[in-house]
Amino acid sequence: VQLVESGGGLVQPGGSLRLSCAASGFTFSSYGMRWYRQAPGKERELVAFITSAGGSTNYADSVKGRFTISRDNAKNTVYLQMNSLKPEDTAVYYCNVRRVRDYWGQGTQVTVSS
Secondary structure, three states, X not given: OEEEEEOOEEEOOOOOXXXXXXEEOOOHHHOOEEEEEEOOOOOOEEEEXXXXXXXXXXXXXXXXXXXXXXXXXXXXXXXXXXXXXXXXXXXXXXXXXEEOEEEEOOOXXXXXXX
């Protein structure tokens, strides 16, 4: 299993970023996918989840209405569209799949600062 995140960077408050996670080594369309984040000095927290076919999603209260998780099963890729970014969204964002155990990507840094 390999998960490779991309799309992070430095953005001003109120800005947008789109994260991508390219997956390989398993049948992507059979598994729900998650985005987590971890800010300095804090525990890793679940940000968003999407079911295997993309028909259902859920979000942490802190990002509802601002973030959107989606997936393209033809491209084995899951996305996280982040709008109206706030300084408190600053964190390393990780892609995750749960198959017997958790698999993680290397993470992508998102920094929201003026």
